[in-house]
Amino acid sequence: MADLARKRNEELARILHQLGWSPERLSREVNLTLPNGLAISSTAPYKWRDRGMVPRAPHDQTVCEVLSRTLGIAVTYEQLWGRMGGNRGAKILSPGLLTDPWTADTAQTALREAGVHGGPVRLTALFRGDELEQAARLWASPPPPVTGGEGALRIAPEQLVDLRLGYDSKQRLERACGGGLILDPARAELAMVGKLLELGSYGEPLGRELYAAAARLARLVGWAAHDMGYEAAAQSAFVAALRAAHVCGDPRLGVSVVGCLVVQATHSAGGRGLDAVAMLAAALRAADGRLSPSELALQLGRIARAHGRRGERAEAEAAADRAFRALDGVPGHRQERADLDGMVGEAYLYLGEHERARVLLAGAVAVLEPARARARALLMVRLADSYRRTGDQEDAARTADRARRLAAGMQSERVARALRDFDSATRAG
Template sequence: MADLERRRNEELARILHQLGWSPERLARELNAALPPALAISSTAPYKWRDRGMVPRSPHDQTVCEVLSRTVGIAVTYEQLWGQMGSGRGAKILSPRLLTDPWTADTAQTALREAGADATPVRLTDLFRGDELQQAARHWASPAPELTGGEGALRIATEQLADLRLSYDSKQRLERAYGGGLILDLAKAELAMIGKLLELGAYDEPLGRELYGAASRLARLVGWANYDLGNDAAAQRAFVAALRAAHVSGDPRLGVSVVGCLAVQATHNSGGRGLDAVAMLSTALRAADEVLTPRERALQLGRIARAHGRKGEQISAEAVAERAFQALGDDAEHSQERADLEGMVGEGYLFLGDHERAQQLLAGAIAVLAPERARAKALLMVRLADSYLRTGERDEANRVADQARQLAAGMQSARVARALREFDSAAR
């Protein structure tokens, strides 16, 4: 809860007076509507009414729902909590983002929320690992019914082609200059696709492709948020992408989104107990037959790195070998091989095997193209860290200086944080 100033919530007080409810009665009604694990104390509503505090999700939305049913007219989030100021609790995001039915309508809702310019989501709003595991299983179930759009805007394949070109350009910019450069643009375009889904006229095949385009863009919004350190907002965008991928009927999209969630859980607190290896391995098995060699190798590399983070060397090496075999020796896959070498190198760095980590990281850095500057800068910092740990301080500083030059002006919190951590360790 946020308690920036003690300011009475006059709207909540008015509604409770209208109903003849005490704060204790509101607590009882809420607890009757919530799972036992989310029960609140009988005194919590006093803080909401008299001190201007705002409950966290899902309690904030549940208050609106309980009061709406009792009053007989809608009591909205904005009406009840909006006047208390920004930063005071959860926003317009659905507390049932993971548990709402997996339909086209709820996918549209999730996409709108991912593209909305809402109050920043707090780190404490991260989903639990078991919640994400449950959501990750849904993408492999049969796609829901989609009868087509019946709106006034006629959608054609030309619009889909334009959306794909726009997505590709934003992805290239994000990879080169960081998520901060494209996040607002990507969110605005995601909101636009949401409008097309809501107001457009399209048949089922075109509609499924449109949901696929929305899934890719929501995944990009999630990745940009992750690159900026907005982990909870990233998760919500990834879940929206997963819902849209489910409606599109394309399992390859679903696997790619689960892979993003696994990367987030591997590197930081995203997921709160999420087993990245188990979740991504399950997704990979479910869609293995439809994945391209490049896609399969990418996800296997992510699994190998996650094994390394868990200290499971034998499993990490076995999965890494499968990843390199899946990619083969095709010269056209040089960038993908560099990506894979970088992931496996990070895995060895987690395991403390610096000889192999340095060999793989240096090889990846040498091959990655200039348009992959953000990934290259991150791997440079990893390599510098490895040199520092093995006592090669001059080499570590040299590589770190190269990373700083490459990252100058880059809008990536991940790169900035990695450099700060290296500097701290070097001191």
């Protein structure tokens, strides 16, 4: 810890006052997140707040993550510590996380960082339009050569099958039980795939398949981290997934990763979601004609929800119409249609169109399978919030209670935060 400036950290003091937390409460919450060997004293937050001291890694980023989860909006490193001592504490993964050369070597570096448990990473400004535009151009360029593959560890195609089975099982658990259940195992498996890329013996075709497996795992790590409110870790994992998808040469996989960034940007502070939407629109153009109807509908639904969040009715409805047309007449997409109904329902909820929102949200909740329990719980809370906003307190309470029963034991900070926000709004009303 470095006593860099003996001045009060007004931003930390403001946030603690907003939460009604004492410094001792902050130390308890931080220690619940960290391994036992990294616990801090109960007096450390007093020094951070009152004397301007800046904690070293990983405590600096852990404080940001704890406050972000509790507030429901991102608390960035620069916001909390940037004025207090500059350049101390957490390391930046890369000053050009999106714009560093898009090579196999930089993809391996990003994957290695994303697979480190609790690695200290600042919340970077990924959603700046200039960097996103440049990244979209680089990502859409032809894949780079696969370097490496000259190690002594022989990689067999059968191992790729095992990796895919492991990914599928973790994804099912995440959808049913929340990201907290699978985050650490998925990180460990991503680190293992990184070792295979580093130490393995493989030719170009097998190498590209390995990068595809790494991209899927990094995307899952990012999604699980986002579900738990670890937004900085989610961003670094998503960018690692995007880089690995670029190396493997699969534009469909890359589009899916950019779509995850859109979801994160849509719900982040600062209203920057449409910058990421511009990147997704560029990705969709780059992958034109190569996406399946369900893949296209998913990404267009995410765009519609992001526009709804910003109050852009015409743009939201145009994206929603394109999404529904993509699935029209295509059999076997009942779950995908329910997903789309849920996203467009959320868009209408943001736009204040409660009747249209409720029809879509209720339809999605009724159709989504029990294996999609996390998505169903989130949509139930959205539906309850719509009832609350229009004065139907009985239906609001009943729907929220259904969501609570479904979410019992679920390891999802997104669901927990949505329920907390609903309860706070109900009390305030």
